[in-house]
Amino acid sequence: MTEESILRLRRRLPAEHFDHINKESINESSLSRVSSYVQNYDCAVITAFRNQLINCVSEEESEEVLNLSDNRARNKKLKSALMLLGYGVTKVKGSYIENYMEENAIEKKEESYFVVNMDNDSDFFDNIVALGKLYCQDSVMFFLNGGNDIFLYGTNYSDFPGYEQKNQYGKFEFGLESEFMTKVGGRPFTVMETFKNAQINSKKMITEFGRPILDKIKNLKQS
Numbered sequence: 001m002t003e004e005s006i007l008r009l010r011r012r013l014p015a016e017h018f019d020h021i022n023k024e025s026i027n028e029s030s031l032s033r034v035s036s037y038v039q040n041y042d043c044a045v046i047t048a049f050r051n052q053l054i055n056c057v058s059e060e061e062s063e064e065v066l067n068l069s070d071n072r073a074r075n076k077k078l079k080s081a082l083m084l085l086g087y088g089v090t091k092v093k094g095s096y097i098e099n100y101m102e103e104n105a106i107e108k109k110e111e112s113y114f115v116v117n118m119d120n121d122s123d124f125f126d127n128i129v130a131l132g133k134l135y136c137q138d139s140v141m142f143f144l145n146g147g148n149d150i151f152l153y154g155t156n157y158s159d160f161p162g163y164e165q166k167n168q169y170g171k172f173e174f175g176l177e178s179e180f181m182t183k184v185g186g187r188p189f190t191v192m193e194t195f196k197n198a199q200i201n202s203k204k205m206i207t208e209f210g211r212p213i214l215d216k217i218k219n220l221k222q223s
Contacts, residue, residue: 035147037088037116043143044128045092046082047112048074048135055157056136058220075111078135080210081217083195085127088116118194129155130217139167 037043049071053062066074082089092114117124125142132140132155139152139161152167154160161167198206 034114037114038143038147040146041120042117042124042145044115044117044124045112045141046078046115046128046132046135046137047110048078048137049110049112050074050136053136055138057133057156057163058136058216072111074135075113077209077213078131079113080206080208081131081213082113082115082210083198083206084210084214086119086121086195087124088118088194090114090116126221127217129153130220131213132156133220134213134217 050066052065053060055061079089090113092112093110115128121127125144128140128142132153137155138158139154141150141152143150150169152161152169154162154165154167157163195203195206
């Protein structure tokens with residue numbers, strides 16, 4: 001995600017990161033579900049959405065503006081890669097400031113993925129970071145160690161948080177949980193998509209879209 005998938009964690013962020021917050025309702029069962037995931041598994045938030053391909057580590061830079069169709073196509077490939085890696089994936093919505101603290105900073109809305117390391121893959125952190133770099137994200141967000149370790153990790157050359165720099169946000173608490181859930185658009189986390197529970201035709205499509213992405217992040221991790 002770019003700063004993007006901070007998903008407006010306003011209680012942990014300086015107020016100037018976001019000028020407005022769109023409040024949306026979320027039901028109690030959704031809060032409980034996310035809390036359970038964060039407490040029992042390592043989780044992350046990531047997207048492939050991007051306004052322009054600048055400050056990139058792995059992509060060719062371009063000042064051409066990506067439209068919604070472009071970004072949704074990028075996200076489809078990202079989701080396929082996440083599912084092929086064996087992670088649980090749920091779509092969430094938020095807003096972000098791309099290229100924060102720079103002259104070309106721009107506030108955008110995005111479609112992100114809340115990712116759950118359901119099989120406790122030891123490469124979870126490295127894989128999410130590599131995907132952040134591949135899709136030119138300012139950062140990806142992690143919820144580790146039962147929600148006791150929440151931070152952004154920089155995955156491109158933007159000033160904030162900085163390439164391979166860690167920006168800490170503390171623990172996952174009920175107040176923070178509620179703020180997080182209002183930001184992701186009030187969509188209940190009732191369906192966690194995985195490769196295992198996908199239909200046969202969906203598995204073929206996931207493999208077709210995701211395999212080339214996994215090959216790319218393998219090369220990124222080795223470089």
